[in-house]
């Protein structure tokens with residue numbers, strides 16, 4: 001059993017800083033850093049690499065990231081990097097780490113990588129590490145796929161050891177959502193929001209091709225600041241006792257928002273899924289004003305809404321030509337929609353997820369490209 005008092009005095013001291021690595025979808029690193037700094041300003045030694053951000057901070061950053069960040073995928077606690085030129089050195093370095101202080105007596109899942117090092121056989125490296133744990137911690141840790149993941153990354157004979165503080169990806173907020181076809185990933189929606197200037201200015205947020213509503217629901221949850229309803233790895237570890245603000249009052253965290261969310265879709269079937277999702281969301285907290293989200297069964301091209309110029313933003317993931325619709329048909333639907341909108345409103349504000357498209361290239365002021373289910377998709381915005 002770990003002695004919490006002793007741990008507090010010597011190990012997880014208030015002033016002690018730790019090293020972290022935030023894993024992020026490639027191309028969203030800068031946006032994730034912007035979000036991180038907004039939720040926790042006291043971070044140092046920042047270094048961005050493709051797919052993540054290194055930084056150091058005190059332990060409270062852990063709850064801030066898990067409660068409020070939506071762009072990253074997971075947060076790792078880096079225990080250290082050690083030069084290991086032999087099996088003996090691996091043992092010696094591992095012996096210096098007080099694993100039980102970090103991990104309590106949780107089940108462990110060991111993941112090993114090796115690149116450009118004397119030990120290129122990952123199975124062999126894994127068995128060395130497992131043997132170490134079996135010898136030193138035989139009554140403390142057991143192993144299993146559902147355990148807390150410990151990463152051992154050997155690169156040029158340097159072994160970096162990290163703990164996954166998150167578990168299931170961070171953008172999974174624990175609020176169950178039913179999905180129709182090709183919904184956007186929650187982390188991509190959170191990143192897209194960060195790209196739109198003055199998002200709060202737009203009263204109506206409209207998704208004319210809303211399907212099961214992932215985009216509107218995620219936007220709503222992000223803007224409203226809805227806390228996750230799930231457990232993270234770190235909440236099973238002794239570290240949790242030394243982190244402030246793990247128990248933020250749910251209601252106190254909620255922000256007032258003035259947006260009205262409107263979803264349109266031609267498919268009644270998909271809208272039924274959306275409506276179920278809205279009911280799930282409202283069941284969690286009756287504070288949510290039900291009329292914040294309106295759902296309309298209509299063809300986007302019939303544009304059944306009467307809105308003032310500059311009071312809305314179109315935020316959408318229209319059907320595109322992979323499996324949903326023939327590519328030419330998809331492009332022609334998108335083009336007709338933009339034509340009608342321009343005719344009615346002149347220039348209007350939009351953020352649209354779509355594969356490469358010449359019209360969107362010419363209309364948007366910028367785009368960010370990111371991986372999406374084995375393809376690439378852009379977020380076009382103006």
Ligand SMILES: C[S@@+](CC[C@H](N)C(=O)[O-])C[C@H]1O[C@@H](n2cnc3c(N)ncnc32)[C@H](O)[C@@H]1O
Pocket residue numbers: 179180181182183184208209210211212213214215264265266267270298299300301317318319320324333
């Ligand atoms: C890529 S899916 C949207 C996925 C959505 N973001 C989600 O979370 O489920 C595209 C949606 O556009 C809808 N759609 C296709 N043609 C349409 C049209 N002319 N007007 C409105 N919706 C249309 C489809 O029914 C489908 O639900």
